[in-house]
Amino acid sequence: MRNERESFAGMAAFIASVEVGSFSAAAAKLGLTPSGVSKLVSRLEERLGVRLLQRTTRRMQLTQVGRAYYERARRILDELDALEREVESHDDAPRGAMRVTAPTVLGHVRVLPLLLSFQGTFPEVKIELLLNDRVVDLVEESIDVAVRMTASPPLSSVARKLGDDARVLCASPAYLSRRGRPGHPRDLADHDCIVFVAGGAVDDTWRLKPDPRSDEAEGVRVRGRFQANNTLSLREAALGGLGIVNLPAYLVGEDLRSGRLVAVLEGCVPIERAIYAVYPQAPFIPAKVRELVRHLVEGFAPGARDADAAVARPASRQEPR
Structure with a gap:
């Protein structure tokens, strides 16, 4: 127990020193002496076998x-602070820090608005949203909840389905007036199609059913x-009349309703993937995770809100296909 207490004391001293900028200011914050804080940090470094801070006479x-x-x-x-406050208050209200990850475009268009509304309901939750287009290791990168598009969610984690990753072939009315509507997938050979490219690999083969x-x-x-290599650029090209595009339904919902694009x-x-909220398996699931997943499930439900109308235009790299 002594080593555990020293570890937490050293951790607290280190964090305070980093956040206030000096051992003397950290000492005042923690109610210790500057030499006491310095010793705690030095012992922490000795136990870890690494140098955490570079110290000079003027700064660290x-x-x-x-x-x-x-x-x-x-x-x-x-x-730890959130857990203690939960126990002290005898309630199960969501609080504390959370790390959430999602694909870039889906995250900006669908997940971000739900996170903002979640924080409006639970202001004691601090959220860090990581938007990227790679599969993140939940444990290694301390992720609380990941929103993923996949055909098979990982068996090692808990997965709640949020919806289908439905896609739509669409084009502008001007393009269709000029080139006509395809009546069969094979007719696409006679059309300009706007395609996704990533790392030099062109997605020029679309999986389609011969008929519905x-x-x-x-x-x-x-x-x-x-x-x-940018899903949002593909949408803009379609709106500009450059051809037929294959896009996520959540991205073009408002365009289709307004007539700017035509399916x-x-x-x-075919629907070949679904959207899931994924989180690590654990004996105890924090209230913040349970409530956020519930909020995502409700927010993605059909008719829950007109989320597709919020078509975003972030500067992103690429959306996984």
Whole structure:
């Protein structure tokens, strides 16, 4: 127990020193002496076998490993503080820090508004949203909740389905007036198609059903005069009349309702993935995680809100296909 107490004391001293900028200011904050804070941090470094802070007579600076340790340690103390306040108040209200990750475009268009409304309901929750297009290791990167688009969620985690990753083939009325509507997937060979490209790999084969009644999908080669590695750029190109595009339904919902874009080959695009809220398995699921997942499930439900109308335009890299 002594080593555990020293570890927490050293962690608290280190965090306070980083946040206020000196051992003397940290000492005043913690009710210790400057030499006491310095000794706690030095012992912490000795136990870890690494240098967390570079000290000079004028200032201290985090090392690379010190910065990583600070971020994790800060979360641990925030969690401990939240746990103690939950127990003291005898309630199960969501509070404390959370790290949430989601794909870039889906995260900005659908997840972000729900996180903002969640914080409006639970102001004691501090959220860090990480938008990226790679599969994040929940444990390694201390993720509380991940929103993922996948055909099969990981068995090692808990997954709640939020909805289907439905996609739509669509084009502007001007393009369709000029080139006509395709009546069958094979007709796409005679059309300009706007395609996604990532890392030099062009997504020029779209999986489509021969007709809406079919249960099987097949690859259809497409081509066109414009391609981009950004889903939002594909949408803008379609709005500009450059051709037919294959986009997520959540991104073009308002465009379709307003008539800025028109769906084609309805029913021929199979739903091959779903959207899930994923979180690590644990004996105790914090209230903040339970409530956020519930909030996401309700927010993604059909008719819950007109989320598709909020078409965003962030500067992003690429949306995973």
